Amino acid sequence: MSDQNFRQSTMTPKYRAGPKDDLIWHGLDSMTLLFHRPSGITHMLADPAPALLEVMDSTLLTAGEIATRLQARFDVEPGADTDDIISARLEELAALGLIAREAG
Amino acid sequence: MISDAHILVRALREPASVERLDGGQWSELISIARAESLIGSLAHRLADVPVPDRVRAVLQDAIGAHDLARQQALWEADCARRALAGYPGKIVLMKGTAYVAANLAAGVGRSIGDLDIMVARDDLPIVESALLDAGWEWVKPDPYDDRYYRDHMHELPPLIHRERDRMIDVHHTILPLTAGPTPDAQAILDSAIALGNGLYVMAPTDMVLHSIAHLFADGDLAGGLRNLWDINLLLRHFSEADEEFWTELDVRAKTHGLGREKERALRLAARLYDTPVYRFSAGQTEFADYLYIRRLLARDGYGRETRKLIRFAFYVRSHWLRMPPLMLARHLWTKWRKGGKPVG
Amino acid sequence: MAEMHQIRLQIGPAAFRIASAWRQPLDQLAALYRDYPAPSDHMVDFTVRLEPDKPWRRYIRPSVHIGGDFWLPDAAPLPLAQGLLAAEMGMNLQMALGWRRHLLLHASSVEKDGRALIMTGLSGSGKSTLSAMLAQKGWRFMGDEFALLNLDTGDIAPFPRLISLKNQAIRAMQTVAPADRFGPEMTDTPKGDIRHLVPPKAAIDRMGEPARPALLLFPRFGHDPELRDMGQAEIFVRLTQASTNYVALGEAGFRALTRFVDQVPTRAMDYQSIEQAEELIESLWSPSP
């Protein structure tokens, strides 16, 4: 994670998912495979990345709003840095082009 | 054994001509088409022609490979768009990526390697730093090459993405700064056409003239048959869409100082691919046209490069074109002193 | 332009034209591939070129550059005495970079009862020798280099090119295979000593017959005999790295490989001798379904 990403994340960027049809999911025993049609790239995802993609849609949301959706659907491991982790994961997914990011 | 690439040119021009080929000739045609990076274009051209089963399978493989190349090229362009989201200027896609992004026939089955984009020269530093921030890195560690690029070339030294292993060439004009003609880069940016996703492609006349500049000025006519095939398809498409096209092309060629190159490209395209060019735009046939055609077809039925002498002559000439004599001597000297063979 | 000699070969579903500046490698190929059918109507999928590295290298200390329709940078030339190896490498390279009609796995495979055992692993795992040995013990040899996974049916197609024996495996196979099926011994190649072995006649006669994948093994030679379960994520990643065209096949490759990982039982297998390997394989090889 570069300094720049942290700097950007303080400007409350918003994120949204691409079309659901862009993604082909396949569960393995310990991880989740994701084939991303627009890039032709296969990604292997560990928690909580698949859950993030699951709760997102075409609505632009802040990391905080996504965290709320996540907590509504999952028992999120309690911890003070949950929001930071979600921001970091969203930046990671955005850098791979799996979700869209717009500066706040 | 086939001794030149004419069989490929004829297959592209008249697909029905392949119906007479025997098994050995098919193997030769396929090797030549692969060597000239035209196998994907050939596969699409022959889609409706009856061909033997094994040939159909080979052509289908080529179509599959180029579908993937097309998808990857569009994705790479999108990655660049996202990396440059904060950049207010125009980002103009070039060459193969532009043809597929604009849905042109020239993009169908075309092989696409690096991503080529053009931006305003003054903006190079901010574009460069945005790309470096987004995961691209320099390919060449060599300071001589780096300075050479920055001082004399029409592009930044190539960058490669550290995760995706894909190269990007960032241009600020369409010819090296040292080449004879000095195209009007600002005019190209001004007339560039928005694609709707934040990226641009060149206006029709500029797109054709860039393809022509690329054919003659970049390298030693390597890949020339493919570049000329692009030009053929672009000319056919734009001249059918707009009856003023030939006039506009002539005017624009003058703006960019590419009048002679345009005339020669039109003659070569008409000669090899039967392009219906407007006769008065193509100038007079010259003896050199014959040498160009000999060079373009220099490939045998095993896919080997042939006619070494004429190839070498074009290689030297390509450097001559790109650099004034004194600089050429310095360039070759530096390269020679470093013990390497001269590299394009 | 200097003349070239040429020969055409059909191996499994793929046909090759090998063009060479020298006769010698082609004569060797012709002898070793004598039982294989010729491609129909001279039609081929790929051309391999064996050319002098530099023009004078045709005659003086001749060295063979491997070229062809598909090629890779960084290839080192081989001495003419290893021209046969160059031809085999050239054909493998065409498959690795150009073939799209199957998902290619760097794996050996053998068949029994219509079902295929696939063995993958890096060089030194013994996958090639294992397949050659099993072929002498009632299994049908399908290939020692590439297993071709059909994108639609999920079957494995044979690609039974010459078996490439290395170092100690040469001696071991000489005790069980007929002497007239061995190629010339090539010493000091980049991969050590190499000698090619023509696959058993049945493997060649039935090279058009696919088989259903029934077991995938990751063999490892030189450790106490043991079978281990592997996680699906590890299996998937290792197979993508064992495939030369997984990424190039895009969605079709993803669908074929995920189905393969879902359906084919997989184990890591350590062994120190062919007998141990056979025993372990028998313990896993269930009777026909």
Added chain:
Amino acid sequence: MTDQIPSEPSANAASNQGIVTRRRALMMGAITASAVVSIKPALAQTAGSVLNCEIPVPGNNAAGGYIAADGSVVSADTPGAFPPAGRNFSGEEVRQAMNGRTLPGTSYDQSEAYVNYIRRLQAGQSGFTCYASLQMPR
């Protein structure tokens, strides 16, 4: 707490509807622990296993350059830099050098510098495919 993941294999594993929506525990991981691995083409293995390969030091794009101790390409007058290697090194020689042997015909420091150069190779440079093939586990 379980290790389950949202899209664990469902009855129809190949289907696009494999995402399980029941409420369950979610592992969050650490901020710095990347949650995505992308599959890259296995060109490296192709080069290593179907072809023998070699690495020029330096490559064509920097031909004639000297090699500093850290592996960067520098001009000939740089103190402490080594001249270009007179020959290409085979994949096997480089692999052994990375395991502590010196490259043939080089001093210890020279070999270190060359190996550092090779480690810095990137896709697109001569020798990269060969070097990448050495990175594959054996």
